[in-house]
Amino acid sequence: MKRKLIAAIGVAGMLVSIAACGSDDGGDGDSGKKAGAEGYKGQTLTVWAMDGSSPDGWQKDLKAAFEKKTKAKLKFEVQQWNGIQQKLTTALSEDNPPDVFEIGNTQTASYAESGGLADLSDLKSSIGSDWTESLNKSAVVDGKQYAAPWYIVNRVVLYNKKVWADAGLKDTPKTRDEFYKDLKQIGEKTDAEPIYLPGQNWYHFVGLTVGEGAELVKKDGDKYVSNLADPKVAAAMETYKKFQALSKAPKDKDEATPQQGEVFAKGKTGAFIGMGWEAGIAIKANPAIEKEIGYFTIPGATADKPEGVFLGGSNLAVAEGSKKKELAKEFLKLALSDKFEGQLAKEGGVIPNKTSLESNLKGNAAAEAAAPAAPGGGTTPLIPEWAPVENAPNPIKTYMTAVLKGKSPAAAAKQVEGEFNKRLSQAQ
Template identity: 70%
Template sequence: MKRGLIAATGVAAMLVSVAACGASGDGSDVAGSGGKGKTLTVWFMSGSNPPEWTKKVQAEFEKKTGAKLKVEIQQWNGIQQKLTTALSEQNPPDVVEIGNTQTAAYAKAGALADLGDLKKEIGADWSESINMAAIVDDQQVALPWYVGNRVVIYNKKIWADAGIKDTPKTRDEFFSDLDAISKKTEAEPLYLPGQNWYFFDGLTIGQGAQLVKNEGGKWVSNLADSKVAKAAQIYKKYQSFSKAPKDKDEATPQQADIFAKGKTGAIIAMGYEAGTAIKANPQIQDQIGYFTIPGETPGKPEGVFLGGSNLAVAGGSKKQELAKEFLRIALSKDNDGQMVKEAGWTPKTPSSASLAKESPAAAAAAPAVAGGGTTPLIPEWAAVENAPNPIKSYLTAVLNGKSPDGAAKQIEGEINKRLSQKQ
């Protein structure tokens, strides 16, 4: 999944006309012959829709409804402006993909249709942690399409050379294994740059912490929370096993390219990054293994950031029922299974976790889903992530010797400034 940060600032102001457009489909666009002569337009982001899944869903939809499906691929760069404009027009795309942490901004602007009844019909058993990013003010404004979370991708040869016979079940066991690699091999135990802030967000989730808090009716930084500080200290311990720069993120350089050289014990990464490593060095393929990021105690994985996309129906679409029929098909258990098998995404239901066996990365990711979460699901959060991301600066400050409390005092003014920006 390759995506740039999409700032949602200004979405509400640019979508004031959406509510007036309404969601008043005439009811004639139902499945079966009701779709004949109609075309449903769907926007997917580049790289999101796997080819076999797309072919399968399109064939099922067109056969069942008699309508045509028009898939339009969009680029992440600049999508905020383009989607904002499209959703405020008289004839918007009927179904749109929206990054899960950006959904709240569009929902607050009244741009998305209520899908509560459809969720009950097709997603009653979806994991709550995956669905929560599709709920805004207790309203189901979208449906989760795909989600991925980080796992440990490790070099089995290096671990064997260090005398390690099994994967760790607790955080302390993981640290012990990394220490063994450091002492018994020439490899770098872990490649963890100082600003892999999505991993840090997972650690804060594992500590039961939030990066922001509501104070007097407005959102402010919560970096000074002792639980956030504990997460920062855990991150610092992980980073002590790495020679990676403290002021760079996992994409600068691409950590998968570093791992591909075969001199790194492990990286904490999205499962698809193994494919990037294999492409860079095909000889490493048989050396790659995966395991769930372990937490403090056995059987309870570390908290993880659940990143992915939702599918939503435009509030102004005149094909509401046809759009919902598309979602019934696209998000069916069978087609969800196809997404897991073809793209390696995390299963949305505990009962479908067995599908992940065909994808070792997905199998490693699945156990952590129940305890996973996201960045704060508020429209104000989008501005916080804009470059230069202050959470990254906070991590670098901690790694360079500042106490978590001192780093928080240094950074929280900038976070509060961004949280106060008008949406």
């Protein structure tokens, strides 16, 4: 493993003050030893959870269960997403890091490579045998378990029931071809826009590449380079182009410019592809639209397999520098248990780390629509070199717009190849 954590944060990062991290008991913690009859009495475990990730009821119940079981105290510290990477990097390089922390699934590989994460392979063998493979993939680096899958969210089709009915459509589609046919029928039989699909909804495009079995990067010697010229990537882009042709959305904007939920709120759009929570944007803009909103899984090429989706979510990790690793694992055993994973799914509407727990989503229409696609979903490349690629102007967005404006996928891939490869080399 590369030990470059401190170097990565720079002098400015070293000056950042991280308050209330790690131990406040002044002791050496469990030092990796098992607790005796008195448990871990007198110790305090610090857990960083991101704002909005864990419902209050879940935190309260888990805290009570943890403190009863271990005799230790549990302190949740809610963190803001803005600036969290530098704050966490700094904290992990210090003597008293947070013991357990939430980490984005696409960020896990970078922190593992930097030496900031403890090896949790023993935890995987004891409680993780039935973790959903697609969710767990981001927590494994170089064959070792450096985090535990916590939850994910993914995109679904949000549709207007009235527009669907006005077009004479009684059922939701089960295949990609049926979906396209239904949207065409909306365009022919109503005055609504069949689908609002901006040209740079690139996370949906990533999902399409997952469905094609494509990779966005490939190895060239000892470095990663663009793989946008792969025919499988081109096939995903052609699918995107086919559906985008039914939309009036701009070809050079993403789903937030304008917010697609606000467009949908006007009642003149058949469907859009987004996160379940985007329904809230539509409802806020037009409360009357709430009764018309429905959800279904993005259909794939065949009825037995949903479309590929991008899995956005979080893992739970233990700091390599924590003095309470055994106590931290006791927390994870509880937090990731069927009881608390199920409660998180029920209260938060997120996809749990086991398919057997998806019954907890019953009654949450958006989550129920998202869950079937999770096992076949994927992420952006799980490599430390990936992060700079997403910085504006994202070359994948540039690629998408170029294709939608008439370039062949091969020509568009060639257009952005230099910038793509430059960014991949920045973290090496």
